Structures are given as C-alpha cells and as structure tokens.
Amino acid sequence: MTGETSENDVRPDLSAVQGLPQKRHYRQRAHANPHSDHDINYPVCPARMDWTGLYGNYANGRKVEFVDVGCGYGGLLISLSPLYPESLMLGMEIRMKVSDFVIDKIAALRRHSKENDKVDYFNVACLRSNAMKFLPNYFEKHQLSKMFFLFPDPHFKNRKHKWRIITPALLAEYAYCLRPGGLVYTITDVEDLHDWMVLHLNEHPLFERLTDEEEKNDKILPYVVNRFVLDCSTEEGQKAAREGRNKYPAIFRRLPDPDP
Template sequence: MSLPQKKYYRQRAHANPIADHLFDYPVRPDEMDWSKLYPSVFESPSEPNDSESTSKRSKPPSVEFVDVGCGYGGLLVELSALFPHTLMLGLEIRVKVSDYVRERIEALRLQHPGSYQNIAVIRSNAMKYMPNYFGKAQLKKMFILFPDPHFKKKKQKWRIISSTLLSEYAYVLAEEGILYTMTDVKDVHDWMVCHLDDHPLFRRQTDAESANDPVIEKLYESTEEGKKVTRNKGDKYMAVYVRVADPYVLMET
C-alpha cells in the first residue's frame, strides 16, 4: 500500500470551529472504543488462570499524547518512534485532511510491520469534545501547533486558546503534563502566552527545563505548516507550559 498523495486531500486551511459539524463522539471517555484505532495494541491477551489474581490483569493502555489540529500528521509520525510505547492521537476538524492522516497511518503500518501502531487520528472538534474523549489527568503532552490565527477581532473567540478552553485542557492534562504551542504569527503567540500566563493551572517552562526535551526539536519542521514557514523564511514562536497543581486544592488540604 503506497502512501496517499497530499494533492488529492487538499482542503481550505480555515474551518469554523463553532459551526454545527457532524461528528460521532462518545458521551463520556469510558465509552470510547480505542481498539478500533490501535488494533495491534489492544489485541486480547490470554486470560489468566483461575489461580491468578484478578489484580494481575493488565490495565488497558490509554492515549497520553494529543496533537490538537494535527494537520497532515507529521508530528505524530515523528513522535511514534521516539515514544514507541505511548499512544498518541491527532484531532483534526477538516474531513479530507483527517482522511489523509488515517490513510497515511494505515500505509505506514503495512510498509513497516510492527511500527506506527501507537498513532491514530480522529475527525473531531477539540474546542467542543475534548472531555468526551479524555478523562481527568489522562494526558501527559498536548500540542497546539500553528493554529488558525483568526485575525479578525470578531473571530478571535474562535481561537483554540482561551481562558475557558485552557480550563478544559488543564482538566485532561496530568500534573506536570506539558502543553506545547507554536505559531508563525506574533500576535497569536502573544495571545496564547497572555492567556496561559494568566491561568492559575499553567506555568511557563524555563529554557533550562526545555533544554533536554527531545520533543522540542520535532516541533519546528515535522508539520506541514512548519515546513512552509521555513520555505518562506518566516519566524516561529514557541511557548511551552507545565500543568501545575491546583492551588485551591492545596489550600484546602
């Protein structure tokens, strides 16, 4: 099976995130059947003997990395080998683009048996359905790379970073979980940094903390948008944040 060609899956870059798109989504996270997306990972192990304790049954794996607006899936592919035992999911709102990523992953799995089994994509709207897929403190890493800038002031409410949405992201991120952001638009970078700095559950990571993170270098060139910015000799602005403990909970304890 050959890799799909992007020219057949091109779609306009902008999508209205508050429109009534048709999506299938679980009512709550425990109703999501992840085995359809990661069939090799969820292959049924042999049942334990009667003498074995039920406590020895392994806990089903769960998605820990999420690429919000994953585009053509470049970051997922890059991180798959870097974290081979971690399940990763791309969320993409555009139909043709999500179809491309799905077929790309299927082709990679066939071309490289045993590899790329830990990545998958879902067509969905992260601004509306994130808590439907992920439970509290489930995620360890979240990526928001080159999001739609929504330049017009009346459309800034469509931006993927806002005070309300950050509270939802904080809910699904575990303490010490990481939120990576990158854009080529300085105004959007400033917007994201301002909202994240103001949110009590996020702390900006220092350069020293980021220095040994193997993910950082993948953010610049793995995505379609990142490569386009490089070709156009544009700037890229990155900000990395850590999900901190809830200060109100600490006060109560």
C-alpha cells in the first residue's frame, strides 16, 4: 500500500493557533547515535514515573496507551489526539531540539484550547528519551495498545544494523509492553529496511502481520503513511516526494502469551 488518502485529508488545520514554534529555531542533526550517552533522566521503574508532569490532571485515572518511538516533529500524535481523546499518547524522541519543538508545540495547542474553553491536546505529550534503552522503565507489562515506528533511521551499513529500532532483542521488550491484541505500525521509504523489519517481526512468536484486508480497513494507517505530511512537510519528506519514493507500511498484532 502506498497511501490512497490525500494529504489534505490528514493534515490538521492549526491556522488559528497562535504561538506555534517555528522549526528554524530548532535546528538539529537528522540522526542520533542511540548507543551514545545522551544524559537522559529516566525512572527506575514505571511506578516511579510521574505522568502528571506531562499530562497534568488529565493523567489521573489514565495510563499511556499509544507510543510513537522517534516521534519526529509530533505530527502523528497531534493528528490522532482528537480521534482518541481518552487515550494518553506519548512521543519519545532522542534528539533534544526536536523534542523541544514538539513539547513547545503541544504547549501552544493546549493554551489555544483553554482559551476556547476546551481540553484538546491534553492527552498528548513528548518525552526526550531513548526507547532502545529505557522503554521498560516507563511502561508496565501489557500497558500499551499501539506502538509506532515511522521512518526510522535505516542504518545502512552492516556493522550498524544493531542500531536499528527493530531487532530480536528489542522486539522482546516491545512484546512485554504491548497488550495482547495491541498493534505495531512500521513504515519506511527504504525497501531493505522494510524487509528487515517485516522479517524480524514475522520470526517473533508473539507477533503476526495483519492481512491485507485488515490493513486496508485500519483507520490509523493513512496517518502513518502520511507522517511526513503531518510533520508539516519536513525537508526529508519534501525530498522523498520529489524523488517519488515508495512507502512501505506494515502492521503487526501482538499475540496472546503462550500457556505456562
């Protein structure tokens, strides 16, 4: 599937929002080494994480359900927010300036919402962290219902394949955090990386790929396919569009735990 939904169908209209951050003030390298020490604070266990610091009182009685790993400029989260108002959504982004941009953008959206006597966008937040190292520090077993891995760094060189966000070791952690029936969304414009992610997810005993019909009927997939558009046409997205690159999405379901 290459995404039949038009760009205008998925791009949120934020024209009335004042004080939105501008990307030119948040310059950042396109990629970061996930194995480097990035001086990141993280909880020792999920019970020690204070989610009210990210969601305020909206976190009371709720737990994070959606996680966008490497959320970029937050376009997917912001677009899904009104579709799932009762679900807490978290973007995890390792790049400091990019995460700052998303945090400031969400803050501006919340201010605009409160000025109009609404509570929109209080269910989304961004956290600077390294999901490859610290994911189980934030989430309990079977807590999440959806995980997104959208246009991850392909790490082309063989010696850097261990840096890819989908590996057998990391899939064990994702399976731990995902509830049975939960979904993993992947997409890339690099066919080799798509084949890599599909291969390892297929080989894992706790994941199965959705059928073509199930993928076609998934209402989130159009937003996934157009993540570059939702990020307000990033430079990489514009380049991909100019070059006419294909997009390769896949959705996998988390299977029930085997009987002990």
